[in-house]
Amino acid sequence: MAAHRLARTGPFFLLSLALVSCGKGHDGALEVAVMGDASAIAEKRARLTPAAQLIRSATVEGLVGFDEQGRVVPALADRWIVTDNGQSYIFRLRDGTWPDGKRIAADTAATALRRSIASLKGTALGLDLAAIDEVRVMADRVIEIDLAAPVPELLTLLAQPELGLFYSGKGIGPMALEPGAEGAASLKLIPPEQRGMTRQPDFPHRARTLSLKFTAPAKAVALFNDGYADVVLGGRVDTIPLAGRIGLTRGNVQLDPVIGLFGLMIERTEGFLGDAANREALAMAIDRDALLARFNIGGWQPTTRIVSPDVEDDLGTIGERWQGMSAEQRQAQAAARVAAWKGAGRNLPTLNIAMPDGPGSSFVFEQVRDDLARVGVAVRRVPERDRADLRLVDVAARYGRATWFLNQLSCTVQKAVCSPIGDERVAEARRAADPQARAALLAEAEAEITAANGFIPIARPLRWSMVRSGTTGFGQSPWGWHPLPPLAWLPK
Structure with a gap:
């Protein structure tokens, strides 16, 4: 039920991008290109990458x-x-x-x-x-x-x-995995009788093989563009500009109606970043409207909240931050805080921001760099796996309630900046039987965690896929990822 409600919230639209060539699958297999590392094929850890989630959900x-x-x-x-x-x-x-x-x-x-x-x-x-x-x-x-x-x-x-x-x-199961060479794998539905279930007479005619290729984002898009993939999965903000390089006409690129966290996480608290007011100055300096305008995606809205207003238990008592202030006014106030820090004779070194590769990340960095330069803060971009002062976070929510957001920013998960008081309110909410009391406690928790300024929200995440016209078993999902078994079933 929550999924239905979430799927109707937020003004997300279909990107009208297209491809004129037909798929070049072999032996009736559906060719699926996944943006991700081939290590997902054999991933056994509890904490899964998005690509590994696809394999785990299909086979376990x-x-x-x-x-x-x-x-x-x-x-x-x-x-x-x-x-x-x-x-x-x-x-x-x-x-x-x-x-x-x-x-x-x-x-x-x-x-x-x-x-x-x-x-x-x-x-x-x-x-x-x-x-x-x-x-x-x-x-x-x-x-x-x-x-x-x-x-x-x-x-x-x-x-x-x-x-x-x-x-x-x-x-x-329900699928069996056969690893291949160079990041390839095939997945086949296991016949019901081999799983101790009743035999389905039409199974051989309805089940098709999925031929997976785990590869870099640009290669995945090229496979689709050249007709060697029917589906591309795993698109995010860092890769969305790649979709715009495809020929235009009929609409193969789809956005999922997700909510979640997209913004900058504070990773270190030495020096300037050790003060909550200074961390807030960085959040105030970012011109979110200008940042999103670089992508030119209709309906993608900025936010300064850590919890999406679309969650079912949001009381509406906490709104967007710094309402009534223009971007210039926010930046002026942020610049004053930076100047006060430097005026006391303290050093403010260049801050490192860790980001994934991709043209979308470049758009984000360029805007953040320019905005922070206006308030007197210099930043450089470093690879995603490097240690950094700030890190670009892009996570889709697993369910549509405030607790998901607050748990992501808890002291259990985020060691650099968190709010013990906020965590206490979340724990109290977890024990509360009354929905209104629970929602009120979660609102208090959001206020406390927001005040800690450990996370700088920018917008909702983006999740996109490419699906060739006529492909069955794919649907837009509020969770931003797409199970493989439905793609393997042909309609009756």
Whole structure:
């Protein structure tokens, strides 16, 4: 339900970019180019890259999963009920077998789920799951998840790729992975009878192979442009200008209606950055309207808030910062703070900003560099993996509630600048049963974390894909990534 509401929020539009050539797939396979490193094919860690999430979700089912539009659908659990005022979720497991042929049972599934949850400790996703009190076996094929307080987004959380259930180190599908050479891999749907399920007579005619190629963004776009890819996945702000280099006519480039964090994270607090007012000066100096204008994408709006106003539990009591001030007025105030710092005889060295490669990152850096220069701060760009004073963050939300944003900026996750008081308010909200009381506590937490000035919001994230006309199994998603199994099913 949350996914439906989010999909209607925000004025995102289809980019009308196109390609005239036809796909050059082989043997009926759907050719998919993924912007990302080939290491995603064998990724086993709990913290997954976006590319690795695609592989994990395709090969390691959880209790539930996502369809192509980001809606929760059955996976290992074929049905569930919610009881005890939202504090108990009871799942009935489907018929089937683990990879070794043993029947899927509640005890082994519950053990796998507990292990997946434990592996996420210390991460933002682990905080999202913190209200889980116990995973219990109720019957041979029935699992109950008890919560300390209601978690309306629990099903969406359980559908995350990181919550896939391993058995003896292996996943249960629904797809089998065959690694290839030079960043290539193929994924095939496993016949139902090989998973201990009822045979589907039409399966051989409906299932198609996905031929994946993990590659650099420019190469992925070139594969599509030259007709060697039917789908391109993994587009973000840093790569969106690449889409504009394609020939124009009918609309193959799509934007997902995501929310999340896109901005600069403070990574160090020595010297000038050690003062919250100075960190705020950097946030005030950035002309967000001018920055987004460089991209010329209709409907992409700037923001100064750390929480999206579109989340379901936003009370509307916290608005955009510095309302009524023009960009010039904000920069004048920021310049005064910088001058005061330097006037006290203190040094302000050039600040390093870590960013990913890509023309979109260049657009962001150039605007930030120019704006900060106007207030007396010099910056240089360094590679994404380098240590830096500030880092460009681009993360799409996993669910549409304020807790996602606040957990991303918690002291558990962000060590440089955080708000212990804000974390306390979030913890209190997690225990609150009343929705209004919970929302009020989250608003207090947002105010505290905002005042710490550890994150400089710029806008919503952008997530884009390229999909050839007539391709089935793809839909715009509020979560910004696209499960592979729906792409492998041909329509009846």
